[in-house]
Amino acid sequence: MTHIELRDVQKFFGEVQVIKDMNLVIEDNEFIVMLGPSGCGKTTTLRAVAGLETIDEGDILIDGKVVQHLKAADRDIAFVFQSFSLYPHMTVYENIAFPLRATGQSRAEIDRAVRQVADVLRIAPLLKRRPSALSGGDMQRVAIGRALVRSPKALLMDEPIGALDAKLREEMRTEIKRLHMQQGSTTVYVTHDQVEAMALADRIVIMNEGVLQQVGSPDEVYLHPANLFVAQFVGSPVMNIAEAQVAEADSEARVVMPGAAEGFVFPRNLLGRLEAGGAKGDGLALGIRPEGVLVERERREGYLPVEAHIIEPLGSHDIIDLQVGTQMLRARTKAGFVPRPGEKVWVRIDPAQAHFFDVESGRSLG
Ligand code: ATP
Numbered sequence: 001m002t003h004i005e006l007r008d009v010q011k012f013f014g015e016v017q018v019i020k021d022m023n024l025v026i027e028d029n030e031f032i033v034m035l036g037p038s039g040c041g042k043t044t045t046l047r048a049v050a051g052l053e054t055i056d057e058g059d060i061l062i063d064g065k066v067v068q069h070l071k072a073a074d075r076d077i078a079f080v081f082q083s084f085s086l087y088p089h090m091t092v093y094e095n096i097a098f099p100l101r102a103t104g105q106s107r108a109e110i111d112r113a114v115r116q117v118a119d120v121l122r123i124a125p126l127l128k129r130r131p132s133a134l135s136g137g138d139m140q141r142v143a144i145g146r147a148l149v150r151s152p153k154a155l156l157m158d159e160p161i162g163a164l165d166a167k168l169r170e171e172m173r174t175e176i177k178r179l180h181m182q183q184g185s186t187t188v189y190v191t192h193d194q195v196e197a198m199a200l201a202d203r204i205v206i207m208n209e210g211v212l213q214q215v216g217s218p219d220e221v222y223l224h225p226a227n228l229f230v231a232q233f234v235g236s237p238v239m240n241i242a243e244a245q246v247a248e249a250d251s252e253a254r255v256v257m258p259g260a261a262e263g264f265v266f267p268r269n270l271l272g273r274l275e276a277g278g279a280k281g282d283g284l285a286l287g288i289r290p291e292g293v294l295v296e297r298e299r300r301e302g303y304l305p306v307e308a309h310i311i312e313p314l315g316s317h318d319i320i321d322l323q324v325g326t327q328m329l330r331a332r333t334k335a336g337f338v339p340r341p342g343e344k345v346w347v348r349i350d351p352a353q354a355h356f357f358d359v360e361s362g363r364s365l366g
Contacts, residue, residue: 001028002063002153002186004049009058011044011210018044020210022058029184031177033197035233036207042190045207046156049188051075062153078147082159084139086131086146092118093127096145103150117145120182121175137168141175148179154186162191173199194234198222206230228362231287231355237319239355240293242327244286246270246356255286255349259325264349265302274356277365284365285357290332292353295320296346297339303346308339322347 004026011019018041026032034042047053049060051072060068067075078099086095093114100110118124121141131139140160147155161172177200180187191197197204198218206213206221206229214226225231231239247254247263253270254263274284296303309321309328318338320331324347331347339345356365 003028003061004154004186004188005059005061005064006045006049007059007061009045009048009060010056011041011048011053012056018210019048019055022210022212024205024212024215026186026188029186031180031187031189031200031202032205033201033203034188034190034205034207035194035197036192036213037233038192040207041210042192042207043158046079046158046188046190049154050077050079050156052079076153078150078152078155080140080143080147080155080157080160082162084131084143086139086142088131090130091127092123092129092131092134092142095131095142096127096149099146099150113149114145117149120148120179121145135168136164137172140164140172144176144179148183148185152185154188157187157189159191160189161196162193169196176200195236198234204234206233208233224364225287225355226364228285228287228357231357231364235289237290237330237332239287239289240329241357242286242288242324242329243359244284244356245282246274246284255354257286257325257327259327260304261325262304264304266349266351266354270351273366277356278363279356279358279365283359285359286349287355287357288329288349288353290319290330292350293322293329293331294348294350295322295331295333295337296348297337298346300346300348303348305344306347308343308345309341311338311341313338320345 006022006024009019009022036042044053048055051070055068059066096114096117097110100113118127123138123141126138161169173196189200201218203215203217204221205215208229214221214230221230221234242257245256251268253266253268255266256263306322306324309323312319317335318333320333322329322331358365
């Protein structure tokens with residue numbers, strides 16, 4: 001059972017505050033992914049939990065015990081870095097066994113532990129090799145094996161597969177997920193790759209400029225982004241964000257984008273929804289993922305005529321940029337749709353997939 005908690009954690013490097021008032025509870029066996037752009041403070045947070053970095057204020061608790069004054073070695077937490085940092089003169093076996101040497105375990109116990117970890121990571125045939133004779137993926141398996149061999153309370157990983165090529169990264173991602181399902185240890189994993197985060201996490205912690213933006217399951221952060229930053233950081237292609245005004249029209253609401261002759265039709269309850277979310281009239285942004293921009297070749301009720309621009313046929317689906325008023329909306333359509341650039345098509349926003357944000361604060365209005 002390992003439970004990690006950060007309470008009001010603050011960290012400065014000189015004058016610069018890189019962790020701002022961070023509060024987070026990580027449950028036993030949870031796979032947490034910390035996601036955010038370069039420099040947002042993910043690594044510093046992870047290193048602070050591991051004891052490799054001090055904090056200036058707040059508490060870090062492991063299983064209810066305050067640990068920020070404990071040395072890294074006394075926290076019983078394992079760390080895997082992006083650079084595999086294996087000992088080049090040792091074999092794979094010796095690299096994995098290394099953390100157990102100082103524990104006073106017998107040779108037979110160490111042997112059993114190394115072979116068990118090697119089996120789980122499928123590197124048993126490589127035990128006699130030296131790191132220089134391993135592929136990048138195998139090196140990282142060995143680094144993970146070395147971290148896991150002493151059954152740490154928690155496993156912290158900082159961009160562990162960031163240095164691998166795209167295909168290997170995908171393979172290793174699956175391996176890491178399988179390993180977590182088998183071993184079930186509390187894991188905190190840092191990445192700036194949102195696809196990796198979505199694929200691995202039980203919950204994603206999204207950070208920007210030292211501030212925690214949202215914590216939630218992959219579905220939650222994708223479907224209900226708390227603010228504009230999360231909305232645009234999660235999802236590929238990114239969510240369309242467009243200026244919009246909402247007007248009342250008979251029994252409906254209309255969402256009008258600047259320069260557009262007509263507005264998109266929404267159910268009238270949109271007005272109540274925005275009011276409940278704290279909308280102040282002007283300063284609204286509409287957020288719609290490309291799959292929520294519905295495109296048709298023929299005229300249809302509730303669809304507006306627009307011009308197709310850049311088209312990217314991607315095999316499984318197509319991406320089409322559409323000019324709506326002065327703004328561009330990106331749509332994701334089924335494969336083979338492919339209008340000609342400049343062709344007139346008909347477009348509608350799916351109200352069920354639309355988000356609205358307050359432009360000034362960035363906050364989601366529902
Ligand atoms: P990346 O993905 O690039 O590693 P990150 O989100 O992990 O980014 P951190 O490495 O935690 O971000 O860095 C947060 C900020 O703190 C950055 O502005 C970085 O330049 C700064 N920083 C990190 N370590 C130090 C240090 N030892 N001294 C001074 N500034 C530092």
